Every structure is written in structure tokens, then in C-alpha cells.
Amino acid sequence: MFKIIVLVSGSGTNMLQLIKNDIKIDCIIADRECKAKNIADEYNIDFILLKRDKEISKNLLKIFEEKKPDLIVLAGFLSILDGEILEKYKNKIINIHPSLLPKYGGKGMYGLKVHQAVFENGDKESGCTVHYVTSDVDAGEIIGQDKVDISMAKSPEEIQKIVLEREWKLLPRVVKELIENNECDINEKRAEQLLRKYGFDFKNIDKNEIIELINKEINDFQEGSSEYIRLLCGYLYCLGDSSDIPLIEKAKYDINFDVGCMIDGEWIDSLENNGVEDEKKHIRTREEIIKAFVSYCKTYFNL
Structure with a gap:
């Protein structure tokens, strides 16, 4: 507070x-x-x-x-x-x-x-x-x-x-x-701490802990935390399956406009279809989308 x-x-x-x-x-x-x-x-x-x-x-x-x-x-x-x-x-x-x-x-x-x-x-x-x-x-x-x-x-x-x-x-x-x-400063620090804790070794990330953190953010939202929530949902996409779509959708659509814009809709489409067709009719595989997510995080947080 x-x-x-x-x-x-x-x-x-x-x-x-x-x-x-x-x-x-x-x-x-x-x-x-x-x-x-x-x-x-x-x-x-x-x-x-x-x-x-x-x-x-x-x-x-x-x-x-x-x-x-x-x-x-x-x-x-x-x-x-x-x-x-x-x-x-x-x-x-x-x-x-x-x-x-x-x-x-x-x-x-x-x-x-x-x-x-x-x-x-x-x-x-x-x-x-x-x-x-x-x-x-x-x-x-x-x-x-x-x-x-x-x-x-x-x-x-x-x-x-x-x-x-x-x-x-x-x-x-x-x-x-x-x-x-x-x-915003506080929540960027939270995101940085999360990245330092988990990195991108997805095999060793506790999916249930990520789900718990997302639910906590939905129930106790703080202004300025869109980047942190994006990171959590990105982790869940990388770890999850189609059963996790409702939670990502809830974070995207039920918090506010800023958070909704930060969470990639293609994560939801990809979990449903195991890939996303882009404008050039190329199928972006889940592996490509995960790679793009990791690249974004490394660039944004100067990792």
C-alpha cells in the first residue's frame, strides 16, 4: 500500500x-x-x-x-x-x-x-x-x-x-x-525477481505455483502490474495445455484493458490448436511462440 x-x-x-x-x-x-x-x-x-x-x-x-x-x-x-x-x-x-x-x-x-x-x-x-x-x-x-x-x-x-x-x-x-x-517500478521489480527465480528452464518451474500467482493477481489486482501478469501468463502458456486456457482468458479479459492488451491472444489460440496461422498462412508452432516469448523477456528486462 x-x-x-x-x-x-x-x-x-x-x-x-x-x-x-x-x-x-x-x-x-x-x-x-x-x-x-x-x-x-x-x-x-x-x-x-x-x-x-x-x-x-x-x-x-x-x-x-x-x-x-x-x-x-x-x-x-x-x-x-x-x-x-x-x-x-x-x-x-x-x-x-x-x-x-x-x-x-x-x-x-x-x-x-x-x-x-x-x-x-x-x-x-x-x-x-x-x-x-x-x-x-x-x-x-x-x-x-x-x-x-x-x-x-x-x-x-x-x-x-x-x-x-x-x-x-x-x-x-x-x-x-x-x-x-x-x-510500475515495484511491479517491474516483481517481474525481474520472478525471472531470476525461474529463468527459462521450463522443466523445473512449478506450474501450480504459477497458477496460484495468477489467481492471486486476478483477485488482488494492483495498478501497474500488467507486465508482471503478462510474464506469469507467458510462463503458464509455456508450461500448460488446453486445460489452462480458461485461466489465461480470465487474466486477459477480466482485469482491465491494459492487462488484456499485454497478454498475447495467440497463446490461447495456440493452446487450442497447437499452433497459429499468421497473415502469410505460415503456421507458427508452439515452439516458435515460446522462443518469441523468451526473446521478448530477455530484451525487455535486459537479460
Whole structure:
């Protein structure tokens, strides 16, 4: 399960957009009394209030080591993180900033102060940025950025409102992408582990174990696992017979479109007919199809 902790200092409107976009938050941590506590209570999310002092980064690190988050989201969090926490959770802490970084970033540039500077400079365009958090304030690698037209805005407050509404779209989109990328990485590692365990010595692969693993994936599907399921079904094709067709069909047609596209239909046809006729009327034997499967795996996983 992908665990997310959100750090807040205010009303928590960006955090609320994560919740409304079906992004599960495991814990909310605030550095001051704030309205975000009401959201935590409403959605029954664990809430922790910390003292806003020089020890906040150390105290957060203790919490992170206990809860082991996969991602930490700073959503209107005004305390500056420093020290060991940034090294231990490198590329796992992200922040949303209400400007088009690198413009209008750095210490002291937060909230309405950002929009005041944009307004005073007469900019016609502003926006928001999601970036990784580093020791240099607002200078980490940019993950996502959206622009908005502010040419009609008559005050910093109007700019703030326009930009905030775009933040509500950008932050959930970026977090979902990070979750999906993480799931894909995890499942590719699962596939690599499976290949290291079994290789292509099909005589020594336990077919019943492969069947059990396929059923487990069907019953407890994880997004991003299509390559792993393809590998399992490929193994079953290489080991199986016509009695295994229903399970391969179930994996192909009953999970989702992405998985269905990954599982070769010719595996099913081949098990039924002991070969497949191609466009040139050539009969691709089962041995040829197995050879193609092995070649694909070796190429895809750099074996």
C-alpha cells in the first residue's frame, strides 16, 4: 500500500483536493493549530500537531521512521525542513508553490507575498509548481507546472484565487502520477525477481505455483502490474495445455484493458490448436511462440 503523509499549516484546501481525487492520506501533520484539523476529523485521518520550533525537522523524521511513508506532500506547509530528513527522504518529499518557479521562490516567498510580487511586477501570466524539496528553498527539481492567465486580475488576492484553483488540479495530478510510477517500478521489480527465480528452464518451474500467482493477481489486482501478469501468463502458456486456457482468458479479459492488451491472444489460440496461422498462412508452432516469448523477456528486462 502506497503511504502518504501530508504536512500543512493552514486551511488544507490543497490536501482536501487530494482526498476528493481518491488519493488515500495516511496521516496529516500540522505545525500549528489550523483548519486542516477539521478535514482530518471529517475523513477520519490520523492527525498530529507539532511544535513549530527548531526541532521540527528532527521530530518529523522520528514520525516518518515510525510510519514509513512512500511520499510526503507539503501542502501549504510553512516551516522550512532541514538536516537529515532531506537526505533520508530524498525524492520522497514534494511541495506545491504558487508561482512559476524559479520565479518568485525562496525564503520569505509564500502565500500572498508571492502574488503581491507578481502583481507589482505587472506579470500577465502566473501559475503553480510541484517540486522536490531540497535544502535550497523552492529550488528542487520541478515535477509539474501549470500556467494561468492573470491579465485581468486587479489585485494580489484575485491572482491568489486564480492560482489556487489551478493548484487544486495540479497537485492531485502529480501525486497520482508519482503513485502510478512507483507501482510500475515495484511491479517491474516483481517481474525481474520472478525471472531470476525461474529463468527459462521450463522443466523445473512449478506450474501450480504459477497458477496460484495468477489467481492471486486476478483477485488482488494492483495498478501497474500488467507486465508482471503478462510474464506469469507467458510462463503458464509455456508450461500448460488446453486445460489452462480458461485461466489465461480470465487474466486477459477480466482485469482491465491494459492487462488484456499485454497478454498475447495467440497463446490461447495456440493452446487450442497447437499452433497459429499468421497473415502469410505460415503456421507458427508452439515452439516458435515460446522462443518469441523468451526473446521478448530477455530484451525487455535486459537479460
